[in-house]
Amino acid sequence: MAVARERLSTAQATVQPGALLQTIGLTKSFGGLAAVQNIDFHISPGEIVGVIGPNGAGKSTFFNLITGLYKPTRGRILVAGQDVTGKRPDILLRAGVARTFQNIRLFQNMTVLDNVLVGYHTRLKSRLVGDILKLPPTRREEREAERRAFEVLRLFDDRLVPHSYELARNLAYADRRLLEIARALASSPKLLLLDEPTVGMNPAETENAIRIIAKIRSADLAIILIEHKLNVVMGMSNRVVVLDYGEKIAEGTPREVQTNEKVIEAYLGRKAAAQAAAMLDRRDALEEAGQ
Amino acid sequence: MNQFLQSLPDTLVQGLAIGMMYALIALGYTLVYGILELINFAHGDVFMLGGLFSWAALQHFFGAQIGANYGVLGGGTLVMAIILAFLIATVSCGGVGFVIERFAYRPLRNAPKLAPLVTAIGVSFIIENAVLVWQTGTGNMELTYPSLINQQIIPVLGLHIPSKAIIVFVTAPILMVGLLYLVGNTRMGKAMRATAQDQEAARMMGIDVNRVISFTFIVGSVLAGCAGVIYALYYNSIDYSVGFLAGLKAFTAAVLGGIGNIRGAMLGGLLVGEVESIVDSIDASQGVGLQWAEPAVFLVLMCVLIFRPTGLLGAQVVDKA
Structure with missing residues (x-):
């Protein structure tokens, strides 16, 4: 007890x-x-x-x-x-260990999807050269990252998915808070x-x-x-x-x-x-x- | 005045060429400012080093041919020489940019903003004077840079385009499009944008911020180094002092377009080039000597900043709310 x-x-x-x-x-x-x-x-x-x-x-x-x-x-x-x-x-x-901030600290000038993809960053393996030349392994990895990002966004019902390609700054306040959680979740x-x-x-x-x-x-x-x-x-x-x-x-x-x-x-x-x-x-x- | 109007199209073409050079240098100022809010005063000198190192490489590998042909090469040798010049400038200036950040700025990352700024001025002096010492020591006070291609005027659609401008028109857009692609479409570019917007949050998202900053310095310095090669090919000379004024004008261009804003730096560069070229042309037609270009550039800057304090395309304002 x-x-x-x-x-x-x-x-x-x-x-x-x-x-x-x-x-x-x-x-x-x-x-x-x-x-x-x-x-x-x-x-x-x-x-x-x-x-x-x-x-x-x-x-x-x-x-x-x-x-x-x-x-x-x-x-x-x-x-x-x-x-x-x-x-x-x-x-x-x-x-x-991932976190959100008390005062929202999204990447305001990036799209909703890109914010989540930044969170997913750490899981990607491809190196700079592959990144620049978009070699097949990088492309595969990026498709997978995007699929996974949408998977995370879908956890938030329809609050984030419809806004995937809008800038984070244009989201409603409460949705920006949710996006912070999504971004943190993307790093698994x-x-x-x-x-x-x-x-x-x-x-x-x-x-x-x-x-x-x-x-x-x-x-x-x-x-x-x-x-x-x-x-x-x-x-x-x-x-x-x-x-x-x-x-x-x-x-x-x-x-x-x-x-x-x-x-x-x-x-x-x-x-x-x-x-x-x-x-x-x-x-x-x-x-x-x-x- | 008539003479000025007649030559206006050619003046604009020339302005475009100079402007692209300024734009390449301005990009380095703007990239670094966007991420660290630091004005890297040594950037103009990295530009100068690009010209200098490529000069040394050309002398070393193609010295004999260049000497025999008054600086003009042909065929495969020409292609090799141009590739070599840009390659050497890219590698050496990228390295110099990395070293400057690592040893001059990074230790002061958490110091008050004035400290790295003053350090930047110091680095600028160190580079300039080191080159000056070398130039006096070796008796190379005036380095003639080979033009590599035959100097002639190519008529295109009624315009008279100097052949040396062709190199600018080919290389500069490639570099600029490459940069836009790098920043907009790669993961490293995404990391750069994230770091520029909120360094702490970027760190929290697993981005190795130090690596991103190093990379940013390398990219900016590579662009400056290539601009140095282009400049030297264009003006056929290079010395320790060219980085100062070119750097200052490129910095003006970056502020004009909105510092921290990549497209702004490109636009600002072109604008500064055109203003300079037009005023030079007016000077020439009035027979007063080429002295009003610089005041005019800064006058334009002042006028723009009065009406748009954040520059033409707006400074990248980091929204921390």
């Missing part, structure tokens, strides 16, 4: 076999100020883990660390048991980091995004979700990690986290906690109705 724990001391953390991603005592300081401190974290294949916390709690810094954008001050990062601490983002992507990641995927979306768009995220999650794809909308994160996650001032203050199932004193004090406030509990009940009811 995993009761929402007090902060784990790093001394106890050991390499967990079978974890897809694990961080041990992960710390990042900016000029003496610790943005992320001593985070022990793990996620197993196929799991969805929510990361919540007030603004400035270190959630995005945590993402930047495990995607290699920042180099950690201390601590280790393991992907499938391999130490990847301090590796470059493109290496980490090859290891299977094992772990997908979603940084507030539904921010700025209206309720209907949010519902739709949740449905799609639930659809893309599979036994081969684990998801870490940063999200401010508590109903979203509580509804989707198998497990929730709560950060505050760069430290992990709680971890457990959505229900455990919500009843955790520290979390309520630090983050939710009693009123919000009650609301979240109501959401949980609603989810349970929905699940029962579904079965």
Whole structure:
């Protein structure tokens, strides 16, 4: 029974076999100020883990660390048991870690299809000469890449496919957010980091995004979700990690986290906690109705 | 004035030839600016090196024939010499561009923008002065570049096209179309565009950004090197200083068309070439000496920037929102 724990001391953390991603005592300081401190974290294949916390709690810094954008001050990062601490983002992507950004960062002047193809880049083998001369192996590879890109775009129902040859900048806001997810998926990641995927979306768009995220999650794809909308994160996650001032203050199932004193004090406030509990009940009811 | 109007068609043809040369150099400025927002002041000197290295290669391999025929070659030898000149310029300038980026700019990638800019000016001085030292040391102050083909005027549809312009009209469009293809249709080109738009996101998509930047410098320098060969063939001379003014005008061309914009650099180059050629022609018809071309080029730049601050085709504005 995993009761929402007090902060784990790093001394106890050991390499967990079978974890897809694990961080041990992960710390990042900016000029003496610790943005992320001593985070022990793990996620197993196929799991969805929510990361919540007030603004400035270190959630995005945590993402930047495990995607290699920042180099950690201390601590280790393991992907499938391999130490990847301090590796470059493109290496980490090859290891299977892909992400979206909190503020949309598509290649705005490229088509929707090209955005996804850039994501697929890492899977292509052909070299520069073959690329320029369009040798048969390259052509074959490119046809395959395009087929695969459309496969990814189709996961998003009819939101992206009809716009395949339009510039990314011309998409509706919510669709641009979805395209970011598609671009990340194109690299066939094992772990997908979603940084507030539904921010700025209206309720209907949010519902739709949740449905799609639930659809893309599979036994081969684990998801870490940063999200401010508590109903979203509580509804989707198998497990929730709560950060505050760069430290992990709680971890457990959505229900455990919500009843955790520290979390309520630090983050939710009693009123919000009650609301979240109501959401949980609603989810349970929905699940029962579904079965 | 009458004399100017009569020769206007020929003036425009000449402007086209010069303009294509500027366009080739401008492309290098614009490619690098598009990706690093760095004005590579050493670029004009890479252009000069293209002329210089190919001169050395021609002297080494074809020196005897060139000397015997007043710089004119024929048949297979001519084809070989032209291929050699462009090949040497491509390889050496590509290498120089790579080395400049790797050792002068990359260490300053995360420094304030002014630092690489000043470094670029420094690299420019180093190259120019190194060549100057070599030229004085070897007593080669005025290097005569062989024209390779017979200098004559070819009449086409009432125009008088100098034979040396033919080389420009053949090679420059090939290089430009090649670049458009490279950027628009290859995976490397896609990586270049992605890196130009958002370096961090590109990195997150698994693009090795350092490799892309190196490649961009190599491509820009190769274009400049080839422009150097074309320039030297056209004007029949090369020395350490030609990179400065040509580089400055090509940079103007890049800004005129919209810096960071590839088609803009081509358009800007042609425009600068035409302005220069027309003003030279007016100067000649008035008998005042060829001195107003440069002021006119910069005047045009100023006028365009007043009304379109991002250049004719618009700078490539990276939308970070």
